Amino acid sequence: QVQLVESGGGLVQAGGSLRLSCAASRSIFSINHMGWYRQAPGKQRELVATITSGGTTVYADSVKGRFTISRDNAKNTVYLQTNNLKPEDTAVYYCKLVAAGYVYWGQGTQVTVSS
Secondary structure (H helix, E strand, O other), X not given: OOOEEEEXXXXXXXXXXXXXXXXXXXXXXXXXXXXXXXXXXOOOOEEEEEEOOOOOEEEOOOOOOOEEEEEEHHHOEEEEEEOOOOHHHOEEEEEEEEEOOEEEEOXXXXXXXXX
């Protein structure tokens, strides 16, 4: 069993920045797939960014050039730096970890961007 705890969400004006954190209850050194997803009201959950154990990253087209995913294996933490936020980025952001065939999700952190 793995617990994921997200933090760093909040209310920000358009153009602002937030740094989201996802702390895992176990070592993530060997975890090949960790990522951030988001779900806006009335919409399906969608991929934002993922990162492998080797540092390979994938981003949704809508966030390329604005968001950066990173990981600190020593702290068992994955980060999402969000810059130049737009109102359409408003959503609950979830952290995801895949290990030994199991998928784990955090409880989510709310990001609200005002225009």
